[in-house]
Amino acid sequence: MLIKTDSTSDTPHPLADEMGEILISVEEIRRRVAELGAAISRDYAALEPRLIGILKGVTPFMADLMRAISIPVTTDYMAISKYEPSEETQSLVRLLKDLDMSITGEHVILVEDIIDSGLTMEYILKHLEGREPASLKVCTIFNKLAHRVVDLPLDYVGFDLPDAFVVGYGLDYQQKYRNLPYLAVLKSEVETT
Ligand code: IMP
Numbered sequence: 001m002l003i004k005t006d007s008t009s010d011t012p013h014p015l016a017d018e019m020g021e022i023l024i025s026v027e028e029i030r031r032r033v034a035e036l037g038a039a040i041s042r043d044y045a046a047l048e049p050r051l052i053g054i055l056k057g058v059t060p061f062m063a064d065l066m067r068a069i070s071i072p073v074t075t076d077y078m079a080i081s082k083y084e085p086s087e088e089t090q091s092l093v094r095l096l097k098d099l100d101m102s103i104t105g106e107h108v109i110l111v112e113d114i115i116d117s118g119l120t121m122e123y124i125l126k127h128l129e130g131r132e133p134a135s136l137k138v139c140t141i142f143n144k145l146a147h148r149v150v151d152l153p154l155d156y157v158g159f160d161l162p163d164a165f166v167v168g169y170g171l172d173y174q175q176k177y178r179n180l181p182y183l184a185v186l187k188s189e190v191e192t193t
Contacts, residue, residue, distance in 0.1 A: 018177075019167075020185040024159055029141075029169060029182065032158045033061070036139060037068025039156060040109065048072045049107040050133075052099065054124065055079040057113035057170040057178065061141045061158075065111060076101050082120060093123035108133040109156075113170045114142040118150040125152075141169070142183065159183075 040049070048071070053062040055077050066073060079097035108128065115121050121138060128136060139156035146163035161183075167173050168180030177186070 018187055019180070020187045022182050022184045023161065023164075023166060024169075024183040026181045029158075030064075033064045033141070034068050036141075036156050036158060037065055037070070040065075040139070041070045044073075044107060044109075045071055047107045048074065049109050050101075050103060051075045051109050051111050052103075052128075053077045053111045054113070054120075055097065057172065058111055060170045060178075060181075061113055062111050065139070065141075074101070076103075078124070080120060080124065092119050095127065103128060103131050103133045106133050107135045108137070110136070110138045112138065112140040114144060114161075114166075115140045115152065115154065116144045116147055118148050118152045121152055122150045142166070142171070 051062065051066060051069075051073050053059070053075065056079070058077075062075070066075060076099045077097070078095065078099050081094050081096050083092055083094065110121070110124060110128070112121060115138075121140075125136065125138070137155040138153065140154060141158035142161050143154065143157045143159065144161045144163065164185050165173070166183050167177035167186050168183045170178050171183070172178045173186050
């Protein structure tokens with residue numbers, strides 16, 4: 001099947017053979033990110049928010065979002081790793097890289113690629129609340145509700161997704177596919193190889 005990278009290109013993406021259905025196109029992502037950027041610019045006028053990206057999946061979204069925001073912002077990043085419950089760790093999530101800058105008194109917007117169970121974001125929120133930011137909100141480009149186990153306040157959401165494993169626009173399967181410019185379902189044959 002010929003899958004196009006966007007509605008204006010006739011060139012199939014080199015990874016297209018491994019993709020199933022394209023759920024969200026390049027153009028749909030572009031339009032929604034512009035809307036999110038406009039909303040943040042309006043809501044935070046004169047507040048100079050700090051955008052905090054959660055590595056690594058957030059990188060394409062963070063790059064697009066910050067350029068869609070028309071007010072001054074600062075940026076920082078943190079990295080976490082997720083464990084399977086079978087590993088019997090106390091927490092399911094571990095901090096790998098902390099922020100470079102203090103957030104005390106700052107208006108913080110956590111920027112995430114996808115929220116699934118919500119456990120990662122719950123951990124990050126608890127971790128950062130103790131540092132006394134002036135405010136703390138969450139912006140995610142993708143939101144999967146099917147397996148949510150914690151009730152999370154989400155302030156800016158790009159797209160609600162069906163219950164499927166998706167890749168592209170920063171999201172990976174075994175570290176691959178992050179560079180796809182659209183969001184797609186991975187073919188099940190690829191997941192089992
Ligand atoms: P949560 O803690 O269950 O909300 O999981 C959030 C993290 O799981 C994300 O930051 C992703 O790294 C990963 N994740 C969840 N669903 C998907 C998916 O469909 N594709 C790729 N990664 C996913």
